[in-house]
Amino acid sequence: MSGASVQMKTGAGAASAPGITLAGEGYSGEALLFAPLTLTLPAGRWTGLLGASGVGKSTLLRVIAGLETGVRFVGEVRVSDGLPLSGRVALMAQSDLLVPWRDILGNVTIGATLRGARADRDRAMALLERVGLADHAHKRPHMLSGGQRQRAALARTLMEDRPVILLDEPFSALDARMRAQMQELAGALLTGRTVLLVTHEPAEAARLSHAAWLMHARGLEALELPQTPPVRDLEDPAFLSAQAALFRRLRARDPGVPERAGEGA
Numbered sequence: 001m002s003g004a005s006v007q008m009k010t011g012a013g014a015a016s017a018p019g020i021t022l023a024g025e026g027y028s029g030e031a032l033l034f035a036p037l038t039l040t041l042p043a044g045r046w047t048g049l050l051g052a053s054g055v056g057k058s059t060l061l062r063v064i065a066g067l068e069t070g071v072r073f074v075g076e077v078r079v080s081d082g083l084p085l086s087g088r089v090a091l092m093a094q095s096d097l098l099v100p101w102r103d104i105l106g107n108v109t110i111g112a113t114l115r116g117a118r119a120d121r122d123r124a125m126a127l128l129e130r131v132g133l134a135d136h137a138h139k140r141p142h143m144l145s146g147g148q149r150q151r152a153a154l155a156r157t158l159m160e161d162r163p164v165i166l167l168d169e170p171f172s173a174l175d176a177r178m179r180a181q182m183q184e185l186a187g188a189l190l191t192g193r194t195v196l197l198v199t200h201e202p203a204e205a206a207r208l209s210h211a212a213w214l215m216h217a218r219g220l221e222a223l224e225l226p227q228t229p230p231v232r233d234l235e236d237p238a239f240l241s242a243q244a245a246l247f248r249r250l251r252a253r254d255p256g257v258p259e260r261a262g263e264g265a
Protein backbone atom coordinates (compact mmCIF):
# COMPACT_ATOMS: atom_id res chain seq x y z
CA MET A 1 0.00 0.00 0.00
CA SER A 2 1.34 3.42 -0.86
CA GLY A 3 1.21 6.32 1.56
CA ALA A 4 -0.29 6.13 5.04
CA SER A 5 -2.20 3.04 6.04
CA VAL A 6 -5.87 3.61 6.68
CA GLN A 7 -6.49 3.58 10.41
CA MET A 8 -10.13 4.26 11.04
CA LYS A 9 -11.21 1.66 13.58
CA THR A 10 -9.86 3.62 16.49
CA GLY A 11 -10.46 7.08 15.03
CA ALA A 12 -12.29 9.83 16.86
CA GLY A 13 -15.34 9.16 14.71
CA ALA A 14 -15.97 5.70 16.17
CA ALA A 15 -15.35 6.79 19.76
CA SER A 16 -18.11 9.37 19.63
CA ALA A 17 -20.73 7.59 17.52
CA PRO A 18 -24.20 8.46 18.87
CA GLY A 19 -27.43 6.54 18.59
CA ILE A 20 -30.14 8.14 16.47
CA THR A 21 -33.90 7.83 16.52
CA LEU A 22 -36.06 9.17 13.72
CA ALA A 23 -39.79 9.29 14.41
CA GLY A 24 -42.44 10.68 12.11
CA GLU A 25 -44.53 10.34 8.99
CA GLY A 26 -44.12 11.43 5.39
CA TYR A 27 -46.43 13.09 2.88
CA SER A 28 -46.07 13.33 -0.87
CA GLY A 29 -48.17 16.40 -1.57
CA GLU A 30 -51.31 15.85 0.51
CA ALA A 31 -51.12 12.07 0.32
CA LEU A 32 -49.62 10.00 3.10
CA LEU A 33 -46.45 8.35 1.78
CA PHE A 34 -45.56 6.48 4.96
CA ALA A 35 -47.45 6.21 8.22
CA PRO A 36 -45.87 7.14 11.55
CA LEU A 37 -42.75 5.06 12.10
CA THR A 38 -39.79 4.98 14.41
CA LEU A 39 -36.40 4.06 13.04
CA THR A 40 -33.69 3.55 15.65
CA LEU A 41 -30.03 3.45 14.69
CA PRO A 42 -28.16 2.00 17.69
CA ALA A 43 -24.83 3.67 18.45
CA GLY A 44 -21.90 2.07 16.71
CA ARG A 45 -24.04 -0.43 14.78
CA TRP A 46 -25.05 -1.01 11.17
CA THR A 47 -28.77 -0.76 10.49
CA GLY A 48 -30.07 -2.04 7.14
CA LEU A 49 -33.14 -0.55 5.49
CA LEU A 50 -34.91 -2.39 2.68
CA GLY A 51 -38.16 -1.59 0.93
CA ALA A 52 -39.85 -1.12 -2.43
CA SER A 53 -38.71 1.63 -4.72
CA GLY A 54 -40.34 4.95 -3.89
CA VAL A 55 -41.45 3.98 -0.38
CA GLY A 56 -39.30 6.67 1.23
CA LYS A 57 -35.99 5.08 2.27
CA SER A 58 -33.78 7.83 0.84
CA THR A 59 -36.12 10.36 2.38
CA LEU A 60 -35.43 8.98 5.86
CA LEU A 61 -31.73 9.04 5.19
CA ARG A 62 -31.86 12.64 3.97
CA VAL A 63 -33.95 13.71 6.94
CA ILE A 64 -31.26 12.32 9.27
CA ALA A 65 -28.61 14.13 7.21
CA GLY A 66 -30.59 17.36 7.61
CA LEU A 67 -31.05 17.70 3.85
CA GLU A 68 -34.03 18.83 1.81
CA THR A 69 -36.35 16.11 0.55
CA GLY A 70 -39.20 16.12 -1.94
CA VAL A 71 -41.35 14.63 0.82
CA ARG A 72 -42.92 16.55 3.70
CA PHE A 73 -41.62 14.84 6.82
CA VAL A 74 -43.53 15.52 10.03
CA GLY A 75 -41.54 14.33 13.00
CA GLU A 76 -38.19 14.59 14.67
CA VAL A 77 -34.69 13.18 14.83
CA ARG A 78 -33.30 12.53 18.31
CA VAL A 79 -29.61 12.01 19.00
CA SER A 80 -28.55 9.97 22.05
CA ASP A 81 -25.93 12.47 23.23
CA GLY A 82 -28.24 15.43 22.70
CA LEU A 83 -25.72 17.16 20.43
CA PRO A 84 -26.46 18.39 16.90
CA LEU A 85 -25.61 15.98 14.09
CA SER A 86 -24.27 18.78 11.96
CA GLY A 87 -20.65 18.07 11.05
CA ARG A 88 -20.84 14.48 12.33
CA VAL A 89 -22.47 12.83 9.32
CA ALA A 90 -21.01 11.53 6.06
CA LEU A 91 -23.56 10.74 3.37
CA MET A 92 -22.96 8.61 0.31
CA ALA A 93 -25.89 9.44 -1.96
CA GLN A 94 -27.27 7.28 -4.77
CA SER A 95 -25.66 9.51 -7.38
CA ASP A 96 -21.91 9.77 -6.82
CA LEU A 97 -21.82 13.59 -6.77
CA LEU A 98 -18.22 13.62 -7.98
CA VAL A 99 -17.27 17.09 -9.20
CA PRO A 100 -16.18 16.91 -12.84
CA TRP A 101 -13.44 19.54 -12.62
CA ARG A 102 -11.35 17.75 -9.96
CA ASP A 103 -9.50 14.50 -10.41
CA ILE A 104 -10.40 11.46 -8.30
CA LEU A 105 -7.85 12.29 -5.62
CA GLY A 106 -9.20 15.84 -5.56
CA ASN A 107 -12.71 14.47 -5.15
CA VAL A 108 -11.71 12.25 -2.26
CA THR A 109 -10.10 15.20 -0.48
CA ILE A 110 -12.82 17.70 -1.36
CA GLY A 111 -14.28 17.81 2.16
CA ALA A 112 -11.07 19.22 3.61
CA THR A 113 -10.75 21.65 0.71
CA LEU A 114 -14.28 22.95 1.25
CA ARG A 115 -13.55 23.41 4.96
CA GLY A 116 -10.35 25.30 4.15
CA ALA A 117 -8.31 22.57 5.87
CA ARG A 118 -5.18 20.83 4.66
CA ALA A 119 -6.07 17.65 2.81
CA ASP A 120 -4.34 14.46 3.96
CA ARG A 121 -3.33 13.25 0.52
CA ASP A 122 -1.46 10.21 1.89
CA ARG A 123 -4.58 8.95 3.60
CA ALA A 124 -6.65 9.66 0.49
CA MET A 125 -4.19 7.70 -1.63
CA ALA A 126 -4.26 4.83 0.87
CA LEU A 127 -8.05 4.77 0.61
CA LEU A 128 -7.92 4.87 -3.18
CA GLU A 129 -5.56 1.93 -3.02
CA ARG A 130 -8.03 0.04 -0.81
CA VAL A 131 -10.88 0.64 -3.27
CA GLY A 132 -8.66 -0.36 -6.20
CA LEU A 133 -8.38 3.08 -7.75
CA ALA A 134 -4.80 4.11 -7.02
CA ASP A 135 -4.00 3.99 -10.72
CA HIS A 136 -6.92 6.30 -11.46
CA ALA A 137 -6.18 8.96 -8.83
CA HIS A 138 -5.32 11.61 -11.39
CA LYS A 139 -8.15 10.94 -13.82
CA ARG A 140 -11.28 13.03 -14.01
CA PRO A 141 -14.55 11.30 -13.06
CA HIS A 142 -15.82 11.13 -16.67
CA MET A 143 -12.93 8.79 -17.49
CA LEU A 144 -14.16 6.18 -14.99
CA SER A 145 -16.84 3.50 -15.26
CA GLY A 146 -19.96 3.67 -13.11
CA GLY A 147 -18.57 1.11 -10.67
CA GLN A 148 -15.24 2.92 -10.44
CA ARG A 149 -17.03 6.19 -9.76
CA GLN A 150 -19.04 4.52 -7.02
CA ARG A 151 -15.83 3.26 -5.41
CA ALA A 152 -14.41 6.79 -5.60
CA ALA A 153 -17.52 8.07 -3.83
CA LEU A 154 -17.06 5.37 -1.19
CA ALA A 155 -13.45 6.45 -0.67
CA ARG A 156 -14.62 10.07 -0.32
CA THR A 157 -17.19 9.01 2.29
CA LEU A 158 -14.62 6.97 4.24
CA MET A 159 -12.17 9.87 4.01
CA GLU A 160 -14.52 12.05 6.05
CA ASP A 161 -14.05 9.83 9.15
CA ARG A 162 -17.41 10.77 10.67
CA PRO A 163 -19.18 8.95 13.51
CA VAL A 164 -22.45 8.70 11.56
CA ILE A 165 -22.42 7.25 8.06
CA LEU A 166 -25.44 7.19 5.76
CA LEU A 167 -25.08 4.91 2.74
CA ASP A 168 -27.70 4.99 -0.01
CA GLU A 169 -27.24 1.90 -2.19
CA PRO A 170 -23.47 2.25 -1.97
CA PHE A 171 -22.50 -0.90 -3.86
CA SER A 172 -25.27 -1.04 -6.47
CA ALA A 173 -22.99 -0.45 -9.48
CA LEU A 174 -20.34 -2.99 -8.53
CA ASP A 175 -19.74 -6.45 -9.96
CA ALA A 176 -20.17 -9.37 -7.56
CA ARG A 177 -16.50 -9.74 -6.71
CA MET A 178 -15.90 -6.05 -6.14
CA ARG A 179 -19.15 -5.74 -4.21
CA ALA A 180 -18.07 -8.43 -1.76
CA GLN A 181 -14.68 -6.75 -1.35
CA MET A 182 -16.13 -3.29 -0.82
CA GLN A 183 -18.64 -4.64 1.70
CA GLU A 184 -15.75 -6.14 3.64
CA LEU A 185 -13.73 -2.92 3.42
CA ALA A 186 -16.62 -0.73 4.55
CA GLY A 187 -17.50 -3.19 7.31
CA ALA A 188 -13.91 -3.11 8.61
CA LEU A 189 -13.31 0.62 8.29
CA LEU A 190 -16.67 1.63 9.70
CA THR A 191 -16.54 -0.58 12.78
CA GLY A 192 -17.95 1.37 15.70
CA ARG A 193 -19.74 3.97 13.55
CA THR A 194 -23.45 4.42 13.51
CA VAL A 195 -24.33 3.35 9.97
CA LEU A 196 -27.59 3.41 8.04
CA LEU A 197 -27.42 1.23 4.94
CA VAL A 198 -30.22 1.69 2.41
CA THR A 199 -30.15 -1.16 -0.05
CA HIS A 200 -32.29 -3.17 -2.45
CA GLU A 201 -30.12 -6.23 -1.88
CA PRO A 202 -31.32 -8.54 0.89
CA ALA A 203 -27.95 -10.29 0.76
CA GLU A 204 -26.22 -7.01 1.48
CA ALA A 205 -28.44 -6.22 4.43
CA ALA A 206 -28.02 -9.75 5.74
CA ARG A 207 -24.26 -9.59 5.44
CA LEU A 208 -23.57 -6.15 6.89
CA SER A 209 -26.32 -5.24 9.33
CA HIS A 210 -26.66 -5.75 13.06
CA ALA A 211 -30.40 -5.07 12.61
CA ALA A 212 -32.49 -4.65 9.47
CA TRP A 213 -35.90 -3.21 8.69
CA LEU A 214 -38.35 -3.50 5.84
CA MET A 215 -40.05 -0.18 5.11
CA HIS A 216 -43.53 -0.03 3.63
CA ALA A 217 -46.33 2.48 3.55
CA ARG A 218 -47.60 1.34 6.93
CA GLY A 219 -44.30 1.60 8.72
CA LEU A 220 -41.32 -0.58 9.51
CA GLU A 221 -41.09 -4.31 10.00
CA ALA A 222 -38.11 -5.92 11.77
CA LEU A 223 -36.27 -8.48 9.68
CA GLU A 224 -34.57 -11.51 11.10
CA LEU A 225 -30.79 -11.69 10.92
CA PRO A 226 -28.22 -14.23 12.14
CA GLN A 227 -26.91 -13.84 15.69
CA THR A 228 -23.33 -13.73 14.39
CA PRO A 229 -21.70 -10.30 14.07
CA PRO A 230 -21.27 -8.66 10.66
CA VAL A 231 -19.50 -8.72 8.29
CA ARG A 232 -20.84 -12.24 7.76
CA ASP A 233 -18.98 -14.78 5.71
CA LEU A 234 -20.52 -15.34 2.29
CA GLU A 235 -20.57 -19.08 2.92
CA ASP A 236 -21.88 -18.90 6.48
CA PRO A 237 -24.99 -21.13 6.51
CA ALA A 238 -26.77 -18.77 8.93
CA PHE A 239 -26.13 -15.87 6.54
CA LEU A 240 -27.33 -17.89 3.56
CA SER A 241 -30.55 -18.90 5.25
CA ALA A 242 -31.17 -15.33 6.51
CA GLN A 243 -30.65 -14.08 2.97
CA ALA A 244 -33.15 -16.62 1.63
CA ALA A 245 -35.68 -15.64 4.31
CA LEU A 246 -35.30 -11.95 3.42
CA PHE A 247 -35.87 -12.75 -0.25
CA ARG A 248 -39.05 -14.61 0.67
CA ARG A 249 -40.20 -11.67 2.78
CA LEU A 250 -39.53 -9.15 0.01
CA ARG A 251 -41.31 -11.26 -2.57
CA ALA A 252 -44.45 -11.64 -0.48
CA ARG A 253 -47.35 -9.91 -2.25
CA ASP A 254 -48.08 -7.41 0.48
CA PRO A 255 -45.16 -6.89 2.81
CA GLY A 256 -47.39 -4.99 5.20
CA VAL A 257 -49.52 -8.03 5.93
CA PRO A 258 -48.03 -10.92 7.91
CA GLU A 259 -48.09 -14.20 6.00
CA ARG A 260 -50.33 -17.01 7.17
CA ALA A 261 -48.83 -20.47 7.61
CA GLY A 262 -48.19 -22.13 4.25
CA GLU A 263 -48.22 -18.85 2.28
CA GLY A 264 -45.27 -16.99 0.82
CA ALA A 265 -42.98 -17.27 -2.20
Ligand SMILES: Nc1ncnc2c1ncn2[C@@H]1O[C@H](COP(=O)(O)OP(=O)(O)OP(=O)(O)O)[C@@H](O)[C@H]1O
Nearest residue numbers: 028051052053054055056057058059060069070071
Ligand atom coordinates in the same frame (compact mmCIF):
# COMPACT_ATOMS: atom_id res chain seq x y z
N1 LIG B 1 -37.75 15.98 -5.22
C1 LIG B 1 -38.91 15.33 -5.12
N2 LIG B 1 -40.08 15.93 -5.40
C2 LIG B 1 -41.25 15.29 -5.29
N3 LIG B 1 -41.37 14.01 -4.90
C3 LIG B 1 -40.24 13.35 -4.59
C4 LIG B 1 -38.97 13.97 -4.68
N4 LIG B 1 -38.05 13.07 -4.30
C5 LIG B 1 -38.72 11.93 -4.03
N5 LIG B 1 -40.02 12.11 -4.20
C6 LIG B 1 -41.06 11.10 -3.99
O1 LIG B 1 -40.94 10.68 -2.66
C7 LIG B 1 -41.12 9.28 -2.58
C8 LIG B 1 -40.01 8.68 -1.76
O2 LIG B 1 -38.80 8.82 -2.47
P1 LIG B 1 -37.47 8.15 -1.92
O3 LIG B 1 -36.38 8.57 -2.85
O4 LIG B 1 -37.32 8.45 -0.50
O5 LIG B 1 -37.81 6.61 -2.10
P2 LIG B 1 -36.86 5.33 -1.99
O6 LIG B 1 -37.58 4.33 -1.18
O7 LIG B 1 -35.51 5.72 -1.55
O8 LIG B 1 -36.82 4.86 -3.52
P3 LIG B 1 -35.67 4.10 -4.36
O9 LIG B 1 -35.50 2.77 -3.73
O10 LIG B 1 -36.24 4.02 -5.73
O11 LIG B 1 -34.43 4.94 -4.28
C9 LIG B 1 -41.20 8.74 -3.98
O12 LIG B 1 -42.50 8.28 -4.20
C10 LIG B 1 -40.82 9.88 -4.87
O13 LIG B 1 -41.63 9.91 -6.01
